[in-house]
Amino acid sequence: MDGTRTARLMDGTGLAGRITEDAAKTAADITLRTGTAPCLATVLVGEDPASVTYVRMKRARCRKAGIESRQVALPASVSTGALVDTITALSQDPGVHGILLQHPVGPHIDERAAFEAIAPEKDVDGVTMHSFAAMAFGLPGFASCTPGGIMRLLDEYDVDLAGKHAVVVGRSAILGKPAGMLLLGRDATVTYCHSHTADLSAIVREADVLVAAVGRPRFIAGSDVKPGAVVIDAGYNPGNVGDVDFETARERANLITPVPGGVGPMTIAVLLAQTVEAAARQLGVV
Numbered sequence: 209m210d211g212t213r214t215a216r217l218m219d220g221t222g223l224a225g226r227i228t229e230d231a232a233k234t235a236a237d238i239t240l241r242t243g244t245a246p247c248l249a250t251v252l253v254g255e256d257p258a259s260v261t262y263v264r265m266k267r268a269r270c271r272k273a274g275i276e277s278r279q280v281a282l283p284a285s286v287s288t289g290a291l292v293d294t295i296t297a298l299s300q301d302p303g304v305h306g307i308l309l310q311h312p313v314g315p316h317i318d319e320r321a322a323f324e325a326i327a328p329e330k331d332v333d334g335v336t337m338h339s340f341a342a343m344a345f346g347l348p349g350f351a352s353c354t355p356g357g358i359m360r361l362l363d364e365y366d367v368d369l370a371g372k373h374a375v376v377v378g379r380s381a382i383l384g385k386p387a388g389m390l391l392l393g394r395d396a397t398v399t400y401c402h403s404h405t406a407d408l409s410a411i412v413r414e415a416d417v418l419v420a421a422v423g424r425p426r427f428i429a430g431s432d433v434k435p436g437a438v439v440i441d442a443g444y445n446p447g448n449v450g451d452v453d454f455e456t457a458r459e460r461a462n463l464i465t466p467v468p469g470g471v472g473p474m475t476i477a478v479l480l481a482q483t484v485e486a487a488a489r490q491l492g493v494v
């Protein structure tokens with residue numbers, strides 16, 4: 209190489225595997241002690257191929273970890289009322305310990321209303337106002353899975369966040385916004401960037417920790433990465449392409465998550481860990 213350095217990769221697949229093994233051990237213990245296996249209900253609206261694939265992956269990962277899953281598939285045309293009723297029934301069903309409503313639902317549906325039908329103790333995907341508030345206040349509760357996975361990755365690689373400038377690109381309710389709040393809770397100085405941000409490049413260039421969560425393939429150029437930065441690519445785009453131009457970013461970053469194999473597997477690992485924790489609580493094991 210011509211004097212440039214190459215970032216160390218943050219191995220989400222490896223860490224997710226270890227978290228999943230722990231979840232599987234706890235799931236087996238819960239099943240042995242109570243006669244009931246932890247159970248995650250997945251709710252999918254419509255047939256978007258990417259969503260179908262993600263939900264299938266989540267269910268397969270559950271099965272491998274000894275977590276049962278119950279699949280609810282609803283037509284794209286479902287009304288907000290019918291979706292809320294379905295989720296309310298799962299919230300009241302003692303055989304279900306966690307509920308995941310796959311985002312996005314169709315534009316005619318009030319997604320917030322649907323999320324809020326998830327009972328707080330079953331919100332293993334961390335999407336309700338209750339979970340968001342607990343997370344923002346630094347109280348115990350279930351983090352939104354992708355931001356929770358990002359924090360575990362940062363900790364695994366001993367990234368010191370206090371006083372660092374963390375720049376979050378994207379402000380969605382279950383990814384960018386909570387990711388920034390978690391970083392704030394760890395004493396980072398947080399800047400949110402979004403579609404109205406003026407001179408995005410100038411802000412990104414100041415980032416000690418960069419979280420890309422916009423959903424636009426290779427949106428962040430490597431030339432905008434501050435030398436020595438920690439780059440977390442939370443973008444999921446068709447074809448497993450991240451929001452960061454990986455090949456150029458890795459020449460400047462100190463640590464970087466690959467896509468695939470970075471944040472994605474961590475999202476699912478956190479979902480499994482939180483499902484097992486929810487089941488343990490509901491079954492009186494802890």
Ligand SMILES: Nc1nc(=O)c2c([nH]1)NC[C@@H]1CN(c3ccc(C(=O)N[C@@H](CCC(=O)O)C(=O)O)cc3)C=[N+]21
Pocket residue numbers: 262308309310311312333335353354444448467468469470471472473474475476
């Ligand atoms: N309520 C809700 N909660 C979510 O957590 C949620 C959601 N809705 N909607 C969609 C996004 C997307 N998402 C991913 C999960 C795993 C990978 C993942 O494991 N990706 C693999 C590659 C996947 C593959 O091999 O196809 C990787 O990055 O290595 C990616 C993306 C969760 N999401």
